[in-house]
Amino acid sequence: MEWQSDEFGASHEGRAGAVLADGSEPEPMYLDAGSGSFGCTSSDWWLYDGTLRAPLATHLRGVCSCGWRGSGLHPVDWSQVDDERPYDTVVPGPYADWQDHIRHVEARTVPVPVELDDLVAQLDARLSALADDAPLAALRVVAALERLSGRIGMVAAFHTRADEVSWESVGQALGLTEQEARSRVASYRYRS
Numbered sequence: 001m002e003w004q005s006d007e008f009g010a011s012h013e014g015r016a017g018a019v020l021a022d023g024s025e026p027e028p029m030y031l032d033a034g035s036g037s038f039g040c041t042s043s044d045w046w047l048y049d050g051t052l053r054a055p056l057a058t059h060l061r062g063v064c065s066c067g068w069r070g071s072g073l074h075p076v077d078w079s080q081v082d083d084e085r086p087y088d089t090v091v092p093g094p095y096a097d098w099q100d101h102i103r104h105v106e107a108r109t110v111p112v113p114v115e116l117d118d119l120v121a122q123l124d125a126r127l128s129a130l131a132d133d134a135p136l137a138a139l140r141v142v143a144a145l146e147r148l149s150g151r152i153g154m155v156a157a158f159h160t161r162a163d164e165v166s167w168e169s170v171g172q173a174l175g176l177t178e179q180e181a182r183s184r185v186a187s188y189r190y191r192s
Contacts, residue, residue, distance in 0.1 A: 003095060005102050011176040012105055013065040014098035016091040018048040018057035019073055026055045046086035049078060062097035066105075066177065070097035110173040153188030160185055 003014040018026055026048050028041035050056030062070035074093030081089045131138040160170060171181035 003098055008102065008105060008175045009180070011066060011171075011180045012102060014095075014101070015043075015063055016045045016060045016094040017043065017063035017069070018045040019059040019061055020048075020055055021058045025069075026057070029054060044087065045076075045091070046081060046089065049081070049086075060091055060094045062094035062101065064098060064101055068101050070094060070101065072097045105175045108172055109175040150188070150191050154191055157185045157189035161189065 002016070004010075005012060020026055026043075028043045029047045030039055030041050032039045045057060045060055048054050048057035057076050059073040059075055061073055062068075072093060074091070127138055127141060130141065165173075167178045167181055170176075170185060171178045174181055174184060176184060
């Protein structure tokens with residue numbers, strides 16, 4: 001995947017997806033490494049250029065690891081794709097669609113009190129400056145924050161399980177898949 005939000009990580013990794021002329025998405029391409037049975041598959045959009053038995057992508061759309069597919073179709077102008085470095089081609093339409101998807105995911109998450117959101121932003125700015133000016137002091141503060149977040153995370157994880165909140169609800173509240181939500185809660189619940 002090419003795009004990732006810091007907050008939602010692997011649950012919502014995005015990329016540009018190839019779309020064929022009939023509106024379907026092509027099957028992943030098998031890439032032969034040339035030595036024995038070693039190879040891999042890829043769905044990178046630039047592989048679908050109509051050469052070497054690859055189908056020709058006529059459009060791109062934003063796609064996400066959660067299964068979301070953007071409704072916007074963005075034409076591919078193959079003359080603008082660098083043959084040597086096709087992966088460096090900028091695809092603003094699919095990226096903008098994925099960013100909109102991330103905004104919708106965030107809107108469905110549990111709200112964070114505004115004053116805490118502001119406090120975290122201020123802390124980020126102050127610690128970034130401190131890391132430049134006094135890195136050892138910044139490391140002390142980071143260690144204190146790790147202890148604080150671990151302790152509070154453990155209490156929150158305990159209450160989440162004690163309240164018997166469903167994993168589906170936990171996942172939606174955090175903007176994560178159920179599996180990622182279980183992992184996140186467990187990482188705090190079983191901290192030593």
